[in-house]
Structures are given as C-alpha cells and as structure tokens.
Amino acid sequence: MEQNENRRTELSALGEFGLIRRLTSGIRTKHPATLLGIGDDCAVTDQEGHVTLVTTDMLVEGVHFNLSYHPLKHLGYKAAVVNISDILAMNGIPRQMLVGMAVSNRFSVEALEEIYAGLLAACNKYGLDLVGGDTVSSNKGLVLSLTVLGEAERDAYIRRSTARKGDLICVTGDLGAAYAGLLMLEREKKVLEADPGMQPELEAHAYILQRQLKPELRTELRPLLAELKVKPTSMIDISDGLASETLHLCHDSGLGCALYEEKIPIDQATARAAELFNINPITAALNGGEDYELLFTIRQEDYEKIRPVHWIRVIGHMTEAGKGHLLITRSGQAVGLNAQGWDAFIPKEQRNAEKTFPESSV
Amino acid sequence: MEQNENRRTELSALGEFGLIRRLTSGIRTKHPATLLGIGDDCAVTDQEGHVTLVTTDMLVEGVHFNLSYHPLKHLGYKAAVVNISDILAMNGIPRQMLVGMAVSNRFSVEALEEIYAGLLAACNKYGLDLVGGDTVSSNKGLVLSLTVLGEAERDAYIRRSTARKGDLICVTGDLGAAYAGLLMLEREKKVLEADPGMQPELEAHAYILQRQLKPELRTELRPLLAELKVKPTSMIDISDGLASETLHLCHDSGLGCALYEEKIPIDQATARAAELFNINPITAALNGGEDYELLFTIRQEDYEKIRPVHWIRVIGHMTEAGKGHLLITRSGQAVGLNAQGWDAFIPKEQRNAEKTFPESSV
Numbered sequence: 161m162e163q164n165e166n167r168r169t170e171l172s173a174l175g176e177f178g179l180i181r182r183l184t185s186g187i188r189t190k191h192p193a194t195l196l197g198i199g200d201d202c203a204v205t206d207q208e209g210h211v212t213l214v215t216t217d218m219l220v221e222g223v224h225f226n227l228s229y230h231p232l233k234h235l236g237y238k239a240a241v242v243n244i245s246d247i248l249a250m251n252g253i254p255r256q257m258l259v260g261m262a263v264s265n266r267f268s269v270e271a272l273e274e275i276y277a278g279l280l281a282a283c284n285k286y287g288l289d290l291v292g293g294d295t296v297s298s299n300k301g302l303v304l305s306l307t308v309l310g311e312a313e314r315d316a317y318i319r320r321s322t323a324r325k326g327d328l329i330c331v332t333g334d335l336g337a338a339y340a341g342l343l344m345l346e347r348e349k350k351v352l353e354a355d356p357g358m359q360p361e362l363e364a365h366a367y368i369l370q371r372q373l374k375p376e377l378r379t380e381l382r383p384l385l386a387e388l389k390v391k392p393t394s395m396i397d398i399s400d401g402l403a404s405e406t407l408h409l410c411h412d413s414g415l416g417c418a419l420y421e422e423k424i425p426i427d428q429a430t431a432r433a434a435e436l437f438n439i440n441p442i443t444a445a446l447n448g449g450e451d452y453e454l455l456f457t458i459r460q461e462d463y464e465k466i467r468p469v470h471w472i473r474v475i476g477h478m479t480e481a482g483k484g485h486l487l488i489t490r491s492g493q494a495v496g497l498n499a500q501g502w503d504a505f506i507p508k509e510q511r512n513a514e515k516t517f518p519e520s521s522v
Numbered sequence: 523m524e525q526n527e528n529r530r531t532e533l534s535a536l537g538e539f540g541l542i543r544r545l546t547s548g549i550r551t552k553h554p555a556t557l558l559g560i561g562d563d564c565a566v567t568d569q570e571g572h573v574t575l576v577t578t579d580m581l582v583e584g585v586h587f588n589l590s591y592h593p594l595k596h597l598g599y600k601a602a603v604v605n606i607s608d609i610l611a612m613n614g615i616p617r618q619m620l621v622g623m624a625v626s627n628r629f630s631v632e633a634l635e636e637i638y639a640g641l642l643a644a645c646n647k648y649g650l651d652l653v654g655g656d657t658v659s660s661n662k663g664l665v666l667s668l669t670v671l672g673e674a675e676r677d678a679y680i681r682r683s684t685a686r687k688g689d690l691i692c693v694t695g696d697l698g699a700a701y702a703g704l705l706m707l708e709r710e711k712k713v714l715e716a717d718p719g720m721q722p723e724l725e726a727h728a729y730i731l732q733r734q735l736k737p738e739l740r741t742e743l744r745p746l747l748a749e750l751k752v753k754p755t756s757m758i759d760i761s762d763g764l765a766s767e768t769l770h771l772c773h774d775s776g777l778g779c780a781l782y783e784e785k786i787p788i789d790q791a792t793a794r795a796a797e798l799f800n801i802n803p804i805t806a807a808l809n810g811g812e813d814y815e816l817l818f819t820i821r822q823e824d825y826e827k828i829r830p831v832h833w834i835r836v837i838g839h840m841t842e843a844g845k846g847h848l849l850i851t852r853s854g855q856a857v858g859l860n861a862q863g864w865d866a867f868i869p870k871e872q873r874n875a876e877k878t879f880p881e882s883s884v
Binding site: 202203204212214215217218220221246250262293294297301314320412 | 557558562563564565566567568569573574575576577578579580581582583584585586608609611612614618620622623624653654655656658659660661662663665667669671672674676679681682683758759774
C-alpha cells in the first residue's frame, strides 16, 4: 500500500475519459464472438445459433466486502469470480464481462488499477473478454457492478426449476471453507487492533483464506458431464450457503428434499477452524456461503457415471413437496432445513455473522 | 410522497428474496428472443444470426441525480432511457434490460417500487424485457446500475470510429433543453427553500423540464434511415453535450470537424430560458448534455435523401485531422471546439454546473 501512496494520482488529475483510457488501454479481446470491445456506445457480440446468458451483480463496500480484509486486486478477482459463477450455474461458457465502478475521491487511480488488475486476472484465467463498462464518482465508498455474458448450446443450459422427484442432489468440492476463512480474518484483525506489532498467524490457514479471498471456479464440471453424458436436471451455484441454494432448487422445482449431514463434504482445514471457533462445521457449510461450488441434481440412473468422480458428492435427493425440506443428522434425526444465510436488509448488529460476498441475482 | 409514507414497508421486513419477489412479481417477458427472464442464475436470450449489443451505466445519488428534483418514478424512467440510448447510438434495437440497485435503509419498499415502475414504463414504451438484476443494500444513498442488451443485423450496427473526411454531421431534434430544465429546477428549489409557501412556476417551462426529467428517445431514426437507404458512417448519442460527442467522433475516426453555430437546433423554449439565466443557448447545446438526441455522419451524396426530414439537421462536416475541431460562429469566426462537459472526478465546487445524468460508458 505504501508503494501506492508514493505514486498516488488523484482521480481528478486524469478526468473521466483519461481514467477510462488508463484503466482500459491494455485490454485486448480474444474471442471471435467479440466483434467489438471497449470504446464505443456498446460492446458487440455474435453468437451463431447459441443462446446468450447474461447476469449482473453489485458489490458494495462495507456490505459485501471490507477493504481491511480484501486487498484491492483480490477484490477485483473475487468480484469477477462471483459473477462468472452465475454463468457456470447455468452450464454455460462465460465469454464477456462489463465493469461498472462508482468510486469516491478517497481512491487513487492506482487503487482502481489494482481492482482492474484483479478483474483482468480472472478474465484471463476463465477466458473472458472485458468488453465495456462505466466508471463514475460516488460521494462515499466503492460500488462494483459487473455484468457477464456467456453462451450455451440451445438445449444445454440448465435451470433451477427443472429438478424432478427422486433426483439425486450433488455438490462439487467442499463447503464451509470460505466462511471459516472469514472468521479467521476477523479474528486476526481484532488481534492486530489490540497489538499492532503482532504477526498474523495466517499461513497455517492458507486453504480457508484462499477460499475466502481468492475463490476459484468449478469450470471442469461442464466438460466432464458432457463427456460422461450426464445432463443435470437442475443447477445453481453456492453463493449464499448450501441450505439457501437447496431451498431455491426445491422452491423453483416445486419439490421437497432430504439432505444427509454425513454426506456434506467438509475439508479438514475447515473442520479444524470450526473447532477453533467453537462452531459446527455443518453450519458453515449450510449457511456460510461464498463457496462458489456447484449444486445440481441428476437422475438416479446417472449415479454410476458420476460415482468415480472424487470431487462430486451425492448429498441427498429430491422428494415430493409435501415431504418438506429435511436435513437428516448423523444420529438419524430429520430436522427442518432453514436458510439462515446473510440477509442484505437486516441490520448488521442483528445478524449472526456478516458475509462478504452474498449474491442475490434475480 | 405522503401517500408512500403512510404505507412504508421497511426493507428488512421483506428480506432480500422477499423484496426481489415483490419488485419483480408482475414482470412478464414479451420477446421470442427472451428464452428466460428473472428468477434463475442468468437470463437467457437467443439471437438468430444477429449480433448482440450490450451496454452498462451506473447512476449515483448526489452525483448523477438529485432526489429533490427527480421523483423516483421519473428517475427510473430516465435511468432506463439513458442506457437504452446507447443501443440506439449503435443503430441497434433494444431488447432486454438488467437492473442493479444498491439502496440504503433510508428507502422504503414503496420507494423502490416507484423506481421499478419508472424502469418498467420505459421498458414498455421502448419494447424491452426486464430480464434480471441484483438488489443489494448500501450504507448510504442509492446507486443504480443498468445493463441493456440489443441486437442488430451483422452489417447494420454503426460505430463511432468510421466517419470519413467530407461526411456531413447531422443531429436529431434540438439541443440544450435538458440543461435549461436543470437550471430551472435549481432555481425553483432555491425559491422554495427561501419561501416554502411559494408555488413553483414550472408549468410555463414544461418542455425544458420534460427534457430534463423524462427524456424520450429518437427511436424513429433507425427505421427512417433504413427506409431512405441511408447508412450513417458513424453515430453516437448526445449525453455529455454536442461538443464532447463531436470530439469523440473526430478522435475515434482520426478526423477534424467544422460545426456551424447557426445550424445548431435550439428550441424556442430553450432560448427563452437561456435568456432568463443570462447564458448563451449555444453553450447549453454544446456543453449541457443529457439531450439523448443522436449525432451521426452521412456521406455527402445522401444529403438530398435526408434534407426533407424536418427533425434532422446538418450542422457541419468532417475535415482532415490537421484542420482541427472548429466551431464557425454566426459572425464567421472559427473558434476551437472544447468539451467543457461535466467531469465526474472534478470536485463539484470547481465545476461550472452540475449535470444530473452524465454518461461515460467505455
């Protein structure tokens, strides 16, 4: 940060168009489908016989992220990942991104360049063209608004509402780690506030911190399922927590569900951190969110095809609506599944825990 | 407003998903190309052999709009118009909209419904489907971020960078009225602050106020030019002012220009208001902005085709780059054309005048 302070360029020194030029001068487009990128009234994309997917998310400083935890470059990277995740959640291929930023004069040009560097790193990693956006001033703080376009073959995109009774509920990777990472960041911040000379003990918790600060996406699922000839019957990404996302699939498909606690994948690092913070790791998985794994349903007859894939776990099944939304505990008890995830409009002091990147696309 | 206060529902009473349901429950899609609207991870659109245009704009309370002038429904309407305008500026047909809103608890659910009512009124008027978005909380104020998708036939969209030397510069409608309307709103606000019992004298200035508060778009240009078989060589919409937009066409096309002051269309109502405020109406046209008319260039041989159209005016021509960017005054003097438009990052007290809806898509 000190380095940035040494070459602090005030936003007013560049002006609006100067700033846009500086932030976007190195950006080149890569996709043949991107006919026109930054620099005109609109970006232009071309899809030959495919459908276009489009999603948008807003992220507000102090609500969705905290700059004392999130380095600016990581913030840009994560903001991109959160949005791209919605394209993967439809079984689509992400293609283009547009970036809206509202920034106060508190931020230097270099700070915005850091955010752009993170956005571009994610675009490069996941193969997107950054094709446009809008940069405006705000009176206070930072608001990011990203829009991502993707494509899919016409019969290949997958909705939330098309699960059927008896379908198996599957999840990729492991859950709860991003939330454990957030708890760790909050603890270390308090330690540092009490004694600024302390060295934070973060290295031992690299996995959960990476899941919170620089999450990666499950891009391997789509090609794998295509190869296995498994078409999920419904799909969603896990941004608000397993409970909330499962309830979305149930609600939108008009079904109930049974999830099995013992099947929910938790990494050992998450379990250790949960013990440290005296919380149940299943709570982190159900309600923590920000894992950006994929939750999907498949037909029972496809079970054998996905069984050998070590990073896909079957965690339950869809039931008829009247059966309710149940979590079967390790002791065999059936308890109601509740979404206790972050709620944007409940005042902070009334929430159990603040999440940094909740997602609420409509 | 009082009526709204009587049925104030706190945002926290509905929760995030409840709010989204309430704001979007009545929304139906109309286009065959809209395969999927609100309610999943992404919206899905389908273009058969067309290109997709996409544009995004952010609008920040206190920077781009002032809620003491802009009723919420008008704000929503204008925000939509500002974005849709970018699709028209590419000669495209607007098709779908996504809406991001960051709102503080200061706003009631009814207030957000008013904004949505304005957005939907514009979508209905201009034939767009509202297909998705994101509603989040902010610590302070209101930020709107809109994304609009449009389509065009592959060889029909028009860029800023393709004007040629000798091309005629044309503009639709008249200019400067939106800025005159803003000056009028500012004056009436001061009068009201000094004496709250005063009745504002707004009716006599209906035209300029409508241009500021509820601008409409020049949708008739695209079909007219198609009928006349005139393809503009470059095009942009007038959001920041005629000077700034002309300089964009020149810069992006690598050309100079000559504009003729006497040709710039100014409505009588704008001229009267300019006299009242002791400003030159040409200044309002050149630097006021927010007119959302279209500025475009045509080949000289197309002049006879557009000459009979009373709402299109030829105001100058493109020259080679070395000739500079000139405004030829009524007295025949050639002066340099400067963009003195609003600049988002120059502190307010240093600006000559604040504009409410500048546009800065990259």
